[in-house]
Amino acid sequence: MTTPDPIFVDPRLARLYDAFDDDRADLDLYVGIAERLGARTVLDVGCGTGVLALLLAARGLDVTGIDPAAASLEVARSKPGADAVTWVEGGADAAAGLGLAADLATMTGNVAQVFTGDDDWAGALAAVHDALRPGGVLVFETRVPARQAWLGWTRESRPARRTIPGVGDVEKWNDLVEVALPLVTFQGSFRFPPGLLPDGDVVTSVSTLRFRERDEIEASLDVAGFVVDEVLDAPDRPGLEWVFVARRV
């Protein structure tokens, strides 16, 4: 299993995730697909701080959220309505042992790109296949490589500042570390209020993401026993993402 990045496992950073990723219009598509399919049971793979899992549970669905980052799950578990969700600490590969027979599995927030190796990705797809009932659907997104999202992962392009309750003002920026396609590595930096942390004001997290082409993804889904029903555009990020809707055969 790939080890999650510090941004998800360091409790000081995991508690900042929702504040900096505060526009979740991206999830509307997933909620709409769950509704359209009439899904009753959902597995959210790489659920992180649980935003989609909680949205779906609030609509009466039976939701399991799985993520290897204990600190992110801790944030999820502290939220209102969290008792309605089954939270599992584990990587996607652990989904196989859950005995779920789910109607729908989701991977939002470009979780699919954290699986940098072919084996990791194949293992994740195999496990999700196992967790779905026959005819169940996997929906996930991934960035279109040709749109070179990494060009925007620089200090200049998207610095951000948020006021975090109990912490104060936190500043965030990214630095591009390496583009070695299909892998892209970048570093996120978070500046905390002066003197708050014992080991310096800036905490960093390095992440490597895999940019897969559409035909590669389709081939991997085929090998894992899925049929691609649709490849959608993400309405909130037109032209930038592919959203795969794949059915377990």
Ligand SMILES: C[S@@+](CC[C@H](N)C(=O)[O-])C[C@H]1O[C@@H](n2cnc3c(N)ncnc32)[C@H](O)[C@@H]1O
């Ligand atoms: C960008 S976050 C997305 C979180 C959430 N899906 C969302 O939309 O807010 C990526 C998530 O993938 C998780 N992750 C990393 N490695 C994983 C693995 N092997 N299996 C499942 N999830 C993983 C991280 O812990 C993190 O929560």
